[in-house]
Amino acid sequence: MLDLAAEHAPYQAELDTAWRATVQEAAFIQGPAVRAFATELGSWLGDAHVVPCANGTDALTLALLSLELPPGAEIIVPAFTYVATLEAVALLGLRPVLVDVRPDTFNVDLAAVRAAITPRTGAVIAVHLFGQCADLESLKIMCLSAGVFLIEDNAQALGATFTFATGEMAYAGTVGEVGTTSFFPGKNLGCLGDGGALFTRDAARAALLHQLANHGQSQKYYHQRIGLNSRLDTLQAALLRVKLRHLPTAQAARQALAARYDAALAGLPGLQIPARDPRSSHVFHQYVIRMDGPGPRDALRAHLKAKGIPSAVYYPLPVHAQPAYAYLGYQVGQFPVAEALCGQVLALPVHPALTEAQQEYVVVQLGYFAAGGG
Ligand SMILES: *Cc1c(COP(=O)(O)O)cnc(C)c1O
Numbered sequence: 001m002l003d004l005a006a007e008h009a010p011y012q013a014e015l016d017t018a019w020r021a022t023v024q025e026a027a028f029i030q031g032p033a034v035r036a037f038a039t040e041l042g043s044w045l046g047d048a049h050v051v052p053c054a055n056g057t058d059a060l061t062l063a064l065l066s067l068e069l070p071p072g073a074e075i076i077v078p079a080f081t082y083v084a085t086l087e088a089v090a091l092l093g094l095r096p097v098l099v100d101v102r103p104d105t106f107n108v109d110l111a112a113v114r115a116a117i118t119p120r121t122g123a124v125i126a127v128h129l130f131g132q133c134a135d136l137e138s139l140k141i142m143c144l145s146a147g148v149f150l151i152e153d154n155a156q157a158l159g160a161t162f163t164f165a166t167g168e169m170a171y172a173g174t175v176g177e178v179g180t181t182s183f184f185p186g187k188n189l190g191c192l193g194d195g196g197a198l199f200t201r202d203a204a205r206a207a208l209l210h211q212l213a214n215h216g217q218s219q220k221y222y223h224q225r226i227g228l229n230s231r232l233d234t235l236q237a238a239l240l241r242v243k244l245r246h247l248p249t250a251q252a253a254r255q256a257l258a259a260r261y262d263a264a265l266a267g268l269p270g271l272q273i274p275a276r277d278p279r280s281s282h283v284f285h286q287y288v289i290r291m292d293g294p295g296p297r298d299a300l301r302a303h304l305k306a307k308g309i310p311s312a313v314y315y316p317l318p319v320h321a322q323p324a325y326a327y328l329g330y331q332v333g334q335f336p337v338a339e340a341l342c343g344q345v346l347a348l349p350v351h352p353a354l355t356e357a358q359q360e361y362v363v364v365q366l367g368y369f370a371a372g373g374g
Helices: 004-025 032-044 056-066 084-091 110-116 136-146 203-212 234-245 247-265 294-306 323-328 336-342 356-373
Strands: 049-053 074-078 095-099 121-127 149-153 161-163 169-171 178-182 196-200 217-219 287-291 345-348
Touching: 004 032, 004 234, 032 049, 032 196, 032 234, 049 056, 049 203, 056 084, 056 149, 056 178, 056 196, 056 203, 074 084, 074 110, 084 095, 084 121, 095 110, 095 323, 110 136, 121 136, 136 149, 196 203, 234 247, 247 287, 247 356, 287 294, 294 345, 294 356
Parallel strands: 074 095, 074 121, 121 149, 149 178
Antiparallel strands: 049 196, 161 169, 178 196, 287 345
């Protein structure tokens, strides 16, 4: 699904130089590259404040901590997401309230969010799944009028843009009170280990987030709040500065691959290509097709595997069916779209180093399967 070595090959020398310079400088914690990377990423995202941290899960934890919500406050989270979104909520003693997603974009269903808002709601976490923005326009209005915070889990859609009815455009992660992202190696902007960051438009909140990520300290050994030790390593920041320069190229490669898949796969029986929301760009962290059910999906997966083609299921089990979250008391059947999607979705290879010839082979095998040859 990924070929990081091939993806890094064109700029391997730049990575080596960054690595070596950081080792020589020996400022491994909060070295100059950390701030430089935060500034560069912030300006790339339309002048947002960027606070680096240790990983995308910590970013969610820090975002929630910064809201200073009462214990047990309800946090609305989509039922179809990576578990980290829920985990941060649960670990802080807040109450995850799950809502179903849309069958077309797989992003959170607005009517379900509206129905889930109560006087105890503290925040809504929107997840921009697979690289396309959730309905930020409606979410922003809904959260504003309900007096609850909007958090964007932007681990999968860094660089995607959303255009509002006014014509104003914003980057994913910079619309809500706080946005979070992950630099896990497999993400669109991945480092060579773990990393993450938070985004906000509010300088005071950025300062608070920075403090929370550094043991809650205002200066060394003076602690205002209970915080985390959650920092981006200088080494990772130095490598991310290199990779950020190459991100537009990688993003264009993903989008070109997605467009070719769209053209080749549209109309194949039993298979739906990813739905596009015209208000959002799509950065294709994953290219996810939808099959009619678990039988055909698993058969296609087996066929591709037999032909040497990797594919993946994000996610095979919805969060409310995970044993760890049984305590929330949800029943199977409560989130029918999320549950159905777990049996229908299949992610195809869409990484930037995938060649046209490799993709053509995938397309031929998909066509062969759809024609009954699987
Ligand atoms: C990857 C991911 C995370 C967690 O990021 P880590 O850096 O692995 O902690 C959170 N939410 C979503 C939607 C993700 O895809």
